[in-house]
Amino acid sequence: MSKVDTHKKEQQFANLIRAYRKEHVGKGPEKVQVSFKGNWGIAYMTGALSKVEKFYLGDKQNEVMLHYNRTEKIKQLYSDIELGEMEALVDAKFVKLFTDIDLTDDEVVSIFVFDKSIE
Numbered sequence: 001m002s003k004v005d006t007h008k009k010e011q012q013f014a015n016l017i018r019a020y021r022k023e024h025v026g027k028g029p030e031k032v033q034v035s036f037k038g039n040w041g042i043a044y045m046t047g048a049l050s051k052v053e054k055f056y057l058g059d060k061q062n063e064v065m066l067h068y069n070r071t072e073k074i075k076q077l078y079s080d081i082e083l084g085e086m087e088a089l090v091d092a093k094f095v096k097l098f099t100d101i102d103l104t105d106d107e108v109v110s111i112f113v114f115d116k117s118i119e
Contacts, residue, residue, distance in 0.1 A: 086112075
């Protein structure tokens, strides 16, 4: 696959991530950068937190709840929703998601694991 084709596929993957999160969480990330390595789709996102979530972060007691919702609940979301469009794009079956968020800097790293190479 050419560099242009790979970049286009990574951009389409980023658009799907944004769309899934917007539909199911209420707000998609403002910026998504994706790269493929082996059977991983690695996404770096910024601007994922909503205004309400940022407001909640004004109280340190809410950090644990927000971190849980933006990691564990997001993992569960990707296990529960139909990912046919994403799987068709990369021609591989989704296996699981690893994700973490830095609440202070509003940065997310997610690693989408597939059953075969997606490069």
